[in-house]
Amino acid sequence: MVPNALNFYKFLLCFALLGTIGNAAAQSADTLQLTLPQAEKLFLQNNYQLIAQNYQISQVRADIMTAKLFDNPTLDLETQLYNSKTKRFFETSKTEGQYSASVSQLIKLAGKRNKNIQLANAGVTMAEYQYFDLMRTLRFNLRTNFYKIYYAQQSAKLYQEQITSLQKLLAASEEQLKAGNIAMKDIIRIRSLVYSLQTEYNNLENSIEDMETDLKLMTNIKPDANLALVMDTAEEKNYTLDKTVYNNLLDSARTNRADLKLIQSGINYSEKSLMLQKAMAVPDVQFSLLYDLQGSYPNNYVGLGVQIPLPIFNRNQGEIKKAKIAIDAGKNQLSQQEAALENEVFNSYKIALRTESLYNGFDKNFNTDFDKLITEVIKNFKSRNLSLIEFMDFYDSYRQSTLQMNDLKFQRMNAKEEINYVTGSTIFN
Numbered sequence: 001m002v003p004n005a006l007n008f009y010k011f012l013l014c015f016a017l018l019g020t021i022g023n024a025a026a027q028s029a030d031t032l033q034l035t036l037p038q039a040e041k042l043f044l045q046n047n048y049q050l051i052a053q054n055y056q057i058s059q060v061r062a063d064i065m066t067a068k069l070f071d072n073p074t075l076d077l078e079t080q081l082y083n084s085k086t087k088r089f090f091e092t093s094k095t096e097g098q099y100s101a102s103v104s105q106l107i108k109l110a111g112k113r114n115k116n117i118q119l120a121n122a123g124v125t126m127a128e129y130q131y132f133d134l135m136r137t138l139r140f141n142l143r144t145n146f147y148k149i150y151y152a153q154q155s156a157k158l159y160q161e162q163i164t165s166l167q168k169l170l171a172a173s174e175e176q177l178k179a180g181n182i183a184m185k186d187i188i189r190i191r192s193l194v195y196s197l198q199t200e201y202n203n204l205e206n207s208i209e210d211m212e213t214d215l216k217l218m219t220n221i222k223p224d225a226n227l228a229l230v231m232d233t234a235e236e237k238n239y240t241l242d243k244t245v246y247n248n249l250l251d252s253a254r255t256n257r258a259d260l261k262l263i264q265s266g267i268n269y270s271e272k273s274l275m276l277q278k279a280m281a282v283p284d285v286q287f288s289l290l291y292d293l294q295g296s297y298p299n300n301y302v303g304l305g306v307q308i309p310l311p312i313f314n315r316n317q318g319e320i321k322k323a324k325i326a327i328d329a330g331k332n333q334l335s336q337q338e339a340a341l342e343n344e345v346f347n348s349y350k351i352a353l354r355t356e357s358l359y360n361g362f363d364k365n366f367n368t369d370f371d372k373l374i375t376e377v378i379k380n381f382k383s384r385n386l387s388l389i390e391f392m393d394f395y396d397s398y399r400q401s402t403l404q405m406n407d408l409k410f411q412r413m414n415a416k417e418e419i420n421y422v423t424g425s426t427i428f429n
Helices: 005-021 036-046 048-068 112-178 184-219 234-238 246-256 258-280 317-360 366-382 388-423
Strands: 031-035 074-079 099-107 226-230 285-292 301-307
Touching: 031 036, 036 048, 036 112, 036 184, 048 112, 099 301, 112 184, 112 226, 112 258, 112 388, 184 226, 184 388, 234 388, 246 258, 246 317, 246 388, 258 317, 317 388
Parallel strands: 031 226
Antiparallel strands: 074 099, 099 285, 285 301
């Protein structure tokens, strides 16, 4: 061993202890602290996709207004351009002139107007379910992204603490190297670990930036905002899966899934369309009232006209067939979606159970126990029962265990969000 190495180890003990139990650096004044409820509120108020889909609903509602309108009457006027007998243009006198006028009104039969209104209402229902399904998907992405960023930020704090402590340790070790109290290989070992941690930390920060970009876009937060996500630790403790039964989750999904209701409303829309297309096969009647000055017998002719197409060739057969096919296609899609729903709920439930079982197998006092453990490790290192390499390995093991615990916590919270997503309801807050 290098002479006076004990002095070096004393330096090492101080910096390692500071690096392990030290607090994270204070956040800058412009940091935006954001909780999940706050993020959801901003999401509902500012998300561009939800706003655009809401406009779509308003547009579809306008179709109801259109369907309620009656057809306009038609006014038909005719006068002679030039009278060759009197040599005058636009002759309209009762003795020598001529003009005619008629007013006609189309009367729709077979309840076409009411059926158009019903079809428009069905279209609004579909648009609303599209909105709810979009919200369900985006909300799941928001909450999942929030948890992922939060636990990634906790891991980033660990890297910051270890890098800071090791940089101090490296500086102190280099001073000991000049005094001849430490070997160069130990310096290289510490420096290599610092570089490795800095690279991992940089990659993690890049990943966090990408995730924060998505979160800012979903909530319309300024791109240059420095986010610090905040989560109540009670949220982890209050989440329990034991009381949740698979059959209850499946029933909830069948009742609340917006995408399933969208397909069901699509079938209803096709049924309304079929009723309308059958009604379209019934001809409409057009009544007209006609006045003719001198072009008919007798003069000052007043007539009543009725016009009705004869459904000999075109009885709307093609559109009726298309509507029937749409109903059959919708029922097939509904069966497929119900099967997919069952698989999604079962898969999410099994993943949640497996993740919960793994989480329950971990010691909840891991961090507290490690603080005590590292104190004992430091004592052993001071007594030269541990080498520098062994101490560094322990240091690395602690980091890996903490990172794995953060990842497991994220998987656990994500599992509950997955259940909320596949059931279309808030089973877990």
